[in-house]
Amino acid sequence: MMNYPLTLKSILERAKMLYSKKELVSRDYSGTFRYDYGRFYERVCRLANVLEDLGVNRGARVATLAWNTHRHLELYFAIPCLGAVLHTLNLRLFQDQLIYIINHAEDTIIFVDRDLLPLLEAVKDKLKTVKGFVIMTDSQELPDTSLSPVYSYEQMLAEASPQYNFPSDLDEWSTAAMCYTTATTGEPKGVAYTHRGIFLHCFSCLSADMMGLSERDTVMAVVPMFHANAWGMPYTAAWIGAKQVFPGARPDPKILCQLIQDEKVTVTAGVPTIWMGILEVFEKQAYDFSSVKSFICGGSAVPLSLMKAFDEKLGIPILHAYGMTETTPLVTLSRTKSYMDQWTVEEQYRVRVKQGLVAPGLEIKIIGENGEDLPHDGKIMGELIVRGPWIAGEYYKNPQKSAECMKGGWLHTNDIATIDDEGYIAICDRTKDLIKSGGEWISSVDLENTIMAHPGVAEAAVIAMPHEKWDERPMACVVPRPEFRESLGEEDILNFLDGKVAKWMMPDRVLFIEEIPKTSVGKFNKKELRQKYL
């Protein structure tokens, strides 16, 4: 077979050759922007010329601090197809993290959305390698800013040549993109995605039992494009010419509902809190969601109650997915198997609420504390380890963390999981959040999801509190729904749990709080909870 490299150029060129008439819709600052893959390709070529003019060489890191927009998609392709590295910056990072990441990656240029300028202005004096800032907005005029030097995205594109020959000698092992993962402890760790890795990840997304995207789909990634390639959706959708919808700056649930309805979105993806917000809006005002085939949900565990609410109120399935920055990110997706159609609805929910089956192309295992393989019985918990062609083999310039997490050719996820005899994985906890009580393990995630099924509970996080006899015992931090704020008590939660979880798993304490602190990617920040309440 030919030694033909697996690169993003192949994806870009196919979108142009076959789907030049297919639409891209982007919620821009002054309204809705619409164009097609034909004009998109032309702008990607202009952008490539701009990047060259800015001195971007092969291997150079070019950062983006941006929402999900059509301009971000242009950068998704132009930077890697040129041979440079797209480095997406998480706009919810703390200042110190942002500074660390930009300097660690040695970003040369930063493309920034107009309304995010203050984030960079606040840190600009500490950036060591950045030579310029390109401001993205819907006019050619530059807003006032203390950044320097600054360039106008639209002006430069307007002045650039619409012709560009993307190099065909890029190695598939060259880095296409980077993303830093922000653990709640320690410095952020960088993951470098190769062209090969993203290409293969897209193939996996395309397969019918994973995302199963097709030309007939209209795809809206709600998951941010600054996080783990937006789960591969922008690249994958372009490859097969699906219409794409970009929700733009600061999308709230109402905006998302409106876009789903107006643009007839068929597949969308995001974290559970997004769907909770959409459900809330939908319950007040019924939108027409008849185009939607599935809501893909990952990032943290989907509460069963949320899944049921979507089935019952919207008639649309939530598909549970699992992955992480280090895995490009799709590792599993949960669809029931055909013979499970004969099962009861409750039995099917027990499968659907799990994170699902490993994607074609990857391998997973669970291992015990001494590294031994554990059986797939759906009960025994172990650390989930993953390997495959789109799994990080190391952290970028971080040999210490690489040695900790990528041992023996496997990525150690720090997630505690079970695998059942059908092959479905269920994430029980992060290793550090697991509650170790009297030699037994208690999954904080299971407890949280059970508590969140209580109608009076908005959110719940469970952490380990130290215990003399049992080492650790669970403590539940519960945010009541507004209308239950006065009435909900500890006994209500414990009575609700009675019969649903084993006696020895019952929380020793239930604490009612205003809000659960979140990390920059929207997950429960248990480190902060522990600091605050223990």
Next chain:
Amino acid sequence: MMNYPLTLKSILERAKMLYSKKELVSRDYSGTFRYDYGRFYERVCRLANVLEDLGVNRGARVATLAWNTHRHLELYFAIPCLGAVLHTLNLRLFQDQLIYIINHAEDTIIFVDRDLLPLLEAVKDKLKTVKGFVIMTDSQELPDTSLSPVYSYEQMLAEASPQYNFPSDLDEWSTAAMCYTTATTGEPKGVAYTHRGIFLHCFSCLSADMMGLSERDTVMAVVPMFHANAWGMPYTAAWIGAKQVFPGARPDPKILCQLIQDEKVTVTAGVPTIWMGILEVFEKQAYDFSSVKSFICGGSAVPLSLMKAFDEKLGIPILHAYGMTETTPLVTLSRTKSYMDQWTVEEQYRVRVKQGLVAPGLEIKIIGENGEDLPHDGKIMGELIVRGPWIAGEYYKNPQKSAECMKGGWLHTNDIATIDDEGYIAICDRTKDLIKSGGEWISSVDLENTIMAHPGVAEAAVIAMPHEKWDERPMACVVPRPEFRESLGEEDILNFLDGKVAKWMMPDRVLFIEEIPKTSVGKFNKKELRQKYL
């Protein structure tokens, strides 16, 4: 990203881990054999031990002369996953070709179906490298044969250990399988498929707009497993746990119809003549084909009349596909794009009857006689050239043919095609079958398909006859349907063509014949036609 090889082991292990309960159905000599991927995996392990006992080393070629059966699927996995090379022999080859191929590939062991023994017995004395024959039938007993030494497949499997650790150090560039393509001229040419190539081809097959196979499908490859990996279906279906149906020895259209109905086949694939046969049977006896989503049809051009007949009489679409032995084989598949739903039915047919859109991962072009790129206007014809990760970069131990066909990093297909502005390719002819009349090109395939739309025509092949003034002119060789044998005349054909093709494309002669000779893969043998009738 990890340096994780793309090998067939990954496919095999996933089938076992996730789909051990899913069914495989095989039409065996004494009835229907049923098992599941769990027991299949066990037998593949036994088979791997058998292969080791037979002295099969890494890189050794192991041949199969077999129908589409579950045993053939076991060989599809055991041989490559062990590190050896699966060489599928075309059971319709002429003796000299069979001898040439086995000797050229240096096959060490041949696995042969019971009823195909005579084919090997006839050539056994000329086989230089074969050390043994394994006979496949549904009993452990060996039939009488002059082959030696012979082994019983079922007996050896019964006696072998059910445990086997497939090596995980195979390189993705190592050869997994081989298939020879038999041109109508010259010696057969061998194509070596790498693990990487087949793996990526499977990914492409999985994507929703190509075959789009899912766990919920029941897949029956009618296309022989001895030909170009049966279009990737056996591997792809195993990867995602689809139920597979194997039609066994000498399947006739009635058997196929019965299997489709009884096993609730959802996707099946084969050459046009198969579907013509099925249509004929179906018209006499209505089977329940309600499970079928699509018939995939390739190998030669699908006549529009066949496609329409399937739509009208069965209500099931034929999907047109294109590929060749050198391309693993899927290159294109024809589905209309979503916005074409607004087109008229006839406009949609004009798209569907084309070979379709290039698969994700591949690149195609059409070039002129001097190698120049030709425009995509749907009219200008040029040679189709292809490149990508599952396209042959050379012929096995055949530098001369490699130099002819794999020039400049592209596979030159010898097919003349157009590409339209939507990206759909239409194969017009083989370069050698194209009729060059007065400096203009006439597609023999177009003429054939137009003639075959005549209700009195069973089959038609068009060849070039020499002409003093115009160099070449078309001559049509027509096989009438039995009930039209007496009545159909040259005028009927010419009148039928009038208005459907340009005047200068009209055949100069229409010859009525009994039967069109076919090649070993069921295509019109125009070389023989020319020898016989010119």
